[in-house]
Amino acid sequence: MQPARQPKRQRRKEARPAEIxxxxxxxxSERGFAATRLEDVAEAAxxxxxxxxxxxxxxxxxxxxxxxxxxxPRLDAIEALVEGFDGRAADLVRGLTERARAIAGSPDVRxxxxxVVSEAGNFPDVAAFYRDEMVLRGLRNIARIIERGIxxxxxxxxxxxxxxxxxxxxxxxxxxxxxxxxxxxxxDPERFLPSHLDFVLHGLxxxxxxx
Amino acid sequence: MQPARQPKRQRRKEARPAEIxxxxxxxxSERGFAATRLEDVAEAAxxxxxxxxxxxxxxxxxxxxxxxxxxxPRLDAIEALVEGFDGRAADLVRGLTERARAIAGSPDVRxxxxxVVSEAGNFPDVAAFYRDEMVLRGLRNIARIIERGIxxxxxxxxxxxxxxxxxxxxxxxxxxxxxxxxxxxxxDPERFLPSHLDFVLHGLxxxxxxx
DNA sequence: ATAATTACTGACTGGTCAGTTATTAAGAGG
DNA sequence: CCTCTTAATAACTGACCAGTCAGTAATTAT
Numbered sequence: 001m002q003p004a005r006q007p008k009r010q011r012r013k014e015a016r017p018a019e020i021x022x023x024x025x026x027x028x029s030e031r032g033f034a035a036t037r038l039e040d041v042a043e044a045a046x047x048x049x050x051x052x053x054x055x056x057x058x059x060x061x062x063x064x065x066x067x068x069x070x071x072x073p074r075l076d077a078i079e080a081l082v083e084g085f086d087g088r089a090a091d092l093v094r095g096l097t098e099r100a101r102a103i104a105g106s107p108d109v110r111x112x113x114x115x116v117v118s119e120a121g122n123f124p125d126v127a128a129f130y131r132d133e134m135v136l137r138g139l140r141n142i143a144r145i146i147e148r149g150i151x152x153x154x155x156x157x158x159x160x161x162x163x164x165x166x167x168x169x170x171x172x173x174x175x176x177x178x179x180x181x182x183x184x185x186x187x188d189p190e191r192f193l194p195s196h197l198d199f200v201l202h203g204l205x206x207x208x209x210x211x
Numbered sequence: 212m213q214p215a216r217q218p219k220r221q222r223r224k225e226a227r228p229a230e231i232x233x234x235x236x237x238x239x240s241e242r243g244f245a246a247t248r249l250e251d252v253a254e255a256a257x258x259x260x261x262x263x264x265x266x267x268x269x270x271x272x273x274x275x276x277x278x279x280x281x282x283x284p285r286l287d288a289i290e291a292l293v294e295g296f297d298g299r300a301a302d303l304v305r306g307l308t309e310r311a312r313a314i315a316g317s318p319d320v321r322x323x324x325x326x327v328v329s330e331a332g333n334f335p336d337v338a339a340f341y342r343d344e345m346v347l348r349g350l351r352n353i354a355r356i357i358e359r360g361i362x363x364x365x366x367x368x369x370x371x372x373x374x375x376x377x378x379x380x381x382x383x384x385x386x387x388x389x390x391x392x393x394x395x396x397x398x399d400p401e402r403f404l405p406s407h408l409d410f411v412l413h414g415l416x417x418x419x420x421x422x
Numbered sequence: 423a424t425a426a427t428t429a430c431t432g433a434c435t436g437g438t439c440a441g442t443t444a445t446t447a448a449g450a451g452g
Numbered sequence: 453c454c455t456c457t458t459a460a461t462a463a464c465t466g467a468c469c470a471g472t473c474a475g476t477a478a479t480t481a482t
Contacts, residue, residue: 011448011459030332034246037439048461050442059440118329120391121241131392139397156413161397162406169381169388177380180331181342186350186372195373202367203414222429222478249470259431261472270470 017055017065020045025066029111029179033063033119063119067126071112075134077102083141089154089204092145093197096167103175104189110179113172139164146204155204167200228266228276231256236277240322240390244274244330274330278337282323288313290345294352299365303356303415304408307378314386315400321390324383350375357415366415378411 023044027036038059042049056062080099103109120127142164149155171193178187185191234255238247249270253260267273291310314320331338353375360366382404389398396402 009447009460013459016459032243032245032329032333034243035333038441039439049440050461051459053441054459114328117325117387117391118243122243122246127392131395135388135392136395136397158409159402159406162403163410165385165398165403166377166381166407166410169384170377173380173384173387174376176328176384177346180328181338181346184342184347186347187376191370192373192376195370196377198369199374199377199414202416203410205413220430220477224429227429248468260470261431262429264471265429 016045016047016051018069020047020052020055020062021066021069024062025070025108025111025115028063028066028119029115033059033115033122038062063123064126066112066115067129070108071116074106074109074112077106077109079134079138079141089149089201092149092204093201096171096197096200097193100171100193101189103171104193110175113176114179117176138168142168149204153206156206158204163204166203170196227256227258227262229280231258231263231266231273232277232280235273236281236319236322236326239274239277239330240326244270244326244333249273274334275337277323277326278340281319282327285317285320285323288317288320290349290352299360303360304412307382307408307411308404311382311404312400314382315404321386324387325390328387349379353379360415364417367417369415374415377414381407 020041024036024041027041027044030036038052039049041062042052045052052062056065077099080102103113116126116130120130139161143160146155146158146160146163150157150160174187174189174192174196178184178189181187231252235247235252238252238255241247249263250260252273253263256263263273267276288310291313314324327337327341331341350372354371357366357369357371357374361368361371385398385400385403385407389395389400392398
C-alpha cells in the first residue's frame with residue numbers, strides 16, 4: 001500500500017450537499033424513495049449517515065432538495081425545448097433536435113423523470129408542482145407554437161394541446177423506457193429522434209405539400 | 212342497525228387470492244412496493260395480514276403474482292392493439308381507436324404500467340420480461356405493419372421501429388401521466404386519442420395525398 | 423348434537439432503518 | 453506548538469413492519 005497521505009476525514013462543507021444530492025438522486029431513482037437506505041446514500045456520497053443530517057433535516061427533506069436543486073433547474077431544459085421556438089416549422093425541428101438531446105442524453109434528467117413518476121403518489125405537493133409547472137405549462141407553450149403555425153397556414157388544423165402531446169410525449173417516454181429497461185438498439189435515441197422529428201413534420205404539415 | 216346476519220368471519224377460499232391481488236395492485240401502484248404495508252393491503256382486501264400468507268409466500272411473491280395473474284394477461288390488450296391490424300391504414304386507425312381505450316380506460320392497466328416503471332429496478336427479471344415480451348415484441352409487431360404499409364405504397368418511407376414508437380409511446384405516456392398526476396382536461400383521452408390518431412395518419416401517409 | 427377439519431385471525435418477534443447523541447479530529451488562528 | 457471551533461463520525465435508540473404461530477370460529481362429516 002502506498003504511503004497515501006489523505007486524512008481519513010475530510011472537511012468539505014461546500015461540496016457535501018451537492019454530492020449527497022447527486023448520490024441520493026441516483027439511488028432514489030434506481031430503487032425508489034422508500035427502498036433506499038440513507039446509509040447507502042451516505043456510502044455513495046463518501047460520508048457517514050450522520051453527515052447527511054448535518055445538511056438535511058430528514059429523508060423527506062433530502063428528497064425535496066433534489067426536486068428543488070436538481071429536478072427543477074434541469075427540467076428547465078425541457079421548458080426551453082418548448083419556449084425556444086419562434087413558430088417556424090424549420091425552427092421547431094431544429095429546436096426539438098437540439099434540446100431533445102438534453103432529455104435523451106442526461107442521466108440526471110432521466111433519473112428525475114423516473115423519480116417523479118414513481119414518487120408522485122407519495123408527495124402530492126411535488127406532483128402538483130410538476131403537473132402545473134412542467135406538464136401543463138409545457139403543453140400550453142407548445143400549443144401556442146402550433147397555433148401560430150396553423151394561423152400562418154404552415155400547419156394543418158388540429159387540436160394544438162392534444163397534438164403537442166403527440167410531439168413531446170414519445171420523447172419523454174423513450175427516455176423513460178431506456179431508464180427503466182436499459183439501453184437497447186430499438187430505443188436508441190440516435191435512431192429514434194431523427195425519425196420522430198420527421199414524423200412530427202409530416203404530422204403537422206398542412207395538407208397540400210410538405211416540402 | 213339491521214339484523215344483518217353476516218358472521219364476522221367469512222370463509223371464501225376461492226375469492227381471496229384475487230381480492231388480495233387487486234388490493235395489492237392498487238396500493239403498490241399508488242405508493243410503491245416498499246412503501247406499502249402488507250397490513251394495509253390486508254385491510255383493503257378485507258382480511259387479516261396473516262391471511263395473505265395463506266395464499267402467498269412473501270411480499271415479493273405477492274408482487275410477482277400480480278405480474279403473473281393481472282399484468283401479463285391485461286397487457287395482452289396492448290399486444291392485441293398491435294397485432295390486430297392487417298396493414299391497411301384504415302384498419303390501423305380503427306384498431307388503434309378501439310384498443311387504445313383498453314390502455315386509456317382501464318385503471319388496472321394504468322396501475323400495472325406505473326408499477327412496472329416504478330419497480331423494474333428492484334425486480335430485474337420482471338423488467339427483462341416486460342422489455343422483451345411487451346416493449347420490444349410490441350415494437351417489432353407494429354414495425355411489421357408499417358413495413359407492409361410502406362411496401363404497398365400507402366405509407367411514406369421511414370424507420371418502422373422508430374416510427375412505431377412515435378405512434379404508441381404517446382398513448383402509453385398519456386395514460387401514465389394521468390395515473391401519476393391525476394385527470395386533467397388537457398390529458399383527457401377523449402380529447403387526446405382522436406387527435407393523435409389523426410396525427411399518426413398524417414405522419415405516416417405517403418407524400419402525395421392523404422385522403 | 424358433536425367431532426373433525428380448516429380458513430382465518432390477534433398477538434408476538436426479530437430484524438431493519440430513520441433519526442439522535444456523544445465523541446473525535448481537521449483545520450484556523452495565534 | 454497549543455488552543456478553539458465545528459465538520460464529521462461511530463454507536464446507539466426507538467419505531468415500524470415482514471413474517472410466524474397458537475388459537476378461534478365457520479363449515480363439513482358423522
